[in-house]
Amino acid sequence: MKRLSIARDLSPLQADLLAVVACVIALPLAWELDAPSSCLLLAVMVSSLYGGRRSGYISVVLGAALFYVFFLTPQFSLFHQRGEFLRLLVFIVAMVLATELIAARHRAEESLRQTQTKLAQATQTATIAEFSASVVHEISQPLSAVVAHGQASLRWLQADPPDFVNAQASVERIVRDSKDAVGIIKGLRTLFRRSPLQKIPIDLRPVVSEVISLVRSRAEKDGILVEVQLAKDLPLIFADRIQLQQVLMNLVLNGIESMRDVTRRPKSLTIHSREQDGMLLVEVRDQGIGVQNFDKVFETFFTTKENGMGMGLSVCRSIIEAHDGRLWGTPGPIVGTVFSFTIPVFREQVG
Structure with missing residues (x-):
């Protein structure tokens, strides 16, 4: 996932530059080690892993050109024997396959990341469904109490003479039960809310x-x-x-x-x-x-x-x-x- 994140963070220009730099670094190493296939193929893999598919194919083209000019015999020539061209063809196929395999891995990782996000959201919804009946019952209790205390308050106020002490006590209970209902609703709403991690x-x-x-x-x-x-x-x-x-x-x-x-x-x-x-x-x-x-x-x-x-x-x-x-x-x-x-x-x- 970390490699995929780096590939997403690079701009197209940075990804192109990565392909060029990778091939430039691979060339002297290939010359020194006499291992052109390994070094240039490594450049293609680095470009694909960290720069994406476009960067990979740029390094394929550059790698093929460098291989053609510097490592086919005779060197520094535009004309080679048939066997040398087959050698170049095999090398190009290997680079293309490496690029496509890495691109497929990127797609699989992105798909997995999206699936995990959807699963997390689905789990939240499934969890909510499991206790929805309990929530309804919990909310109905304070709301029923609010209605009962409201009716009691009206009776105390309509008495002759009005009983303000008991009416005030009933109103205070209404406020308390209303706050309980609001707290339950807020708790439920936070579980439905989709938001990034905010510690x-x-x-x-x-x-x-x-x-x-x-x-x-x-x-x-x-x-x-x-x-x-x-x-x-x-x-x-x-x-x-x-x-x-x-x-x-x-x-x-x-x-x-x-x-x-x-x-x-x-x-x-x-x-x-x-x-x-x-x-x-x-x-x-x-x-x-x-x-x-x-x-x-x-x-x-x-x-x-x-x-x-x-x-x-x-x-x-x-x-x-x-x-x-x-x-x-x-x-x-x-x-x-x-x-x-x-x-x-x-x-x-x-x-």
Whole structure:
């Protein structure tokens, strides 16, 4: 991917210049080492890798011309024997094949990059779909409370004499419940938003709170106790808030899903966090059915869910690695699974 990025960053003029410079450097090396085919073919490969297909073909033309003039016998002659022309033809075919193979690799890498981007977006949408019913329920609760408190306020104000104390208390509850509904909607909207990685200093606590508010009703429906154990002196982390929320949401939903069929023991999901070696360690612990192979669960398209897409954990790992962190899974102390990830702690630069 890095080579492809360099090829995209070079302007056409820079790519053309790269082809010329590569051939100019290859010529004295080929003369000194008496290895024209290897040196000039290397120039073509460098031009194609870092300058793209156009640069590759410029070096093919230059390489063929240099090979013709300097390395066919007799040297420095425009006329050669038939065997020498066949030698030149084989050399040109080798250069063209090298250029086309490298161009095909560039196309494959670009296609892979675009596919990974689309998979990440599809995973976000699939994750949203899994808990959409829970979100609707969560929003309906504060909105229903707003209506109830509004009706109560009207009754208190219409009383004779009006009861302003109770009416004020009802209005305060309306404001509180409205803020709860707005918070849920904002949390949902951030998960749908498409934006590039924007790492800023953030507090993990509100991120966890938003995720818990979105999955609370689903967890209660399945009889799952959700606990949050965050250290009191939790430092700020340097991360993209939206993408970190996506990772947490995916891990929490996976934990809830793994406990759906558990019936003979208490079901709980714990989010634990602490600072460790300059990183913030976050653990999502469940008491579900467990994972048989922790290497496979991070592979793209591998899933243990009946209707799963097999992209969630793969994308989560890519997100965490883009934050210079690490994501892994281990068996729980007794049962279940612990998925852990690290994120760099934010350090203010002095001076």
